[in-house]
Amino acid sequence: MPAIDFQPHVHDLLWGMSAGELDAGAPDWAREVLAAGQPVVVRRGPAPQGQVAVGVRGRGREQRYASWMPRAALSRRVAPEQLTEAGAGQDAWPALRALAWLAPQLDALGLTWGVTGGAGYQLATGQTVLHGNSDLDLLLRAPQPLERGAAAELLALLDRGLCRVDLQLETPAGAIALREWAGPAPQVLLKTHAGPRLVRDPWQEVAA
Incomplete structure (x- = not known):
């Protein structure tokens, strides 16, 4: 092939x-x-x-x-973006109910986002890997900088869900946790292909 x-x-x-x-x-x-x-x-x-x-x-x-x-x-x-509507009608688990509640609101914001982790794997394969205490893992494509105030507003929306929601911001330089970028710390942990490092600007490849 x-x-x-x-x-x-x-x-x-x-x-x-x-x-x-x-x-x-x-x-x-x-x-x-x-x-x-x-x-x-x-x-x-x-x-x-x-x-x-x-x-x-x-x-x-x-x-x-x-x-x-x-x-x-x-x-x-x-890709994770292909799974944003896959949970429709699958309300057996809190993570999927949270996804069904969040999906139209994230779409309305015009964001490019997707489902990862256990929820993404289950939706794509049909294999049951979720349980009652499973988190919902999401990613957000962020080719351009996201202001920290906007990150805090997005986090507040996610925290209204039916379970813990963890979202990773995928920047050109790597990934950061939305929860961390929404906080006050001057440096955040950027996950890169070469390993994690602390940076001030997650959209630049220069370590702080």
Whole structure:
């Protein structure tokens, strides 16, 4: 199968990786996940030429395994932005009820956002990974700076949800937690492909 011509982004779900492409030290549960045809999640980090840094997700929070997927193996991609309406009618879990409540309000703000974490994985695969205490994980594409006052207003909206909502701002330089950017700290933790670092301006690649 020819390689798909696209640039995977962090949090995308990718199908096509086989259990045989895991390294020899991979746990049995990770091999079982891939043998069942489940996707991997693009993670933040360096990758060898022709590969993508990914993580295999198991049933529990303790089941996470970092690996690399050959680009040539990619057969399907689902981005977080494609899952914003996928939870309609799926109200069994607080995280999905929170998503249904927030989605029209985030859309009305004209934001480019998506669903990640357990909710995104469940919506994309149909595999039940959520529980009653699950958080709702979201991302917001932020190619341009977001004023900290606007961040605080957005956080206030999210905190009115039915469960804890964690939102990551994806800037050109990396990702920061909205909750942190909405606060008063002069420096915030920026997650980059080279690792985390403290910066004053998350839209610049110059460390503070």
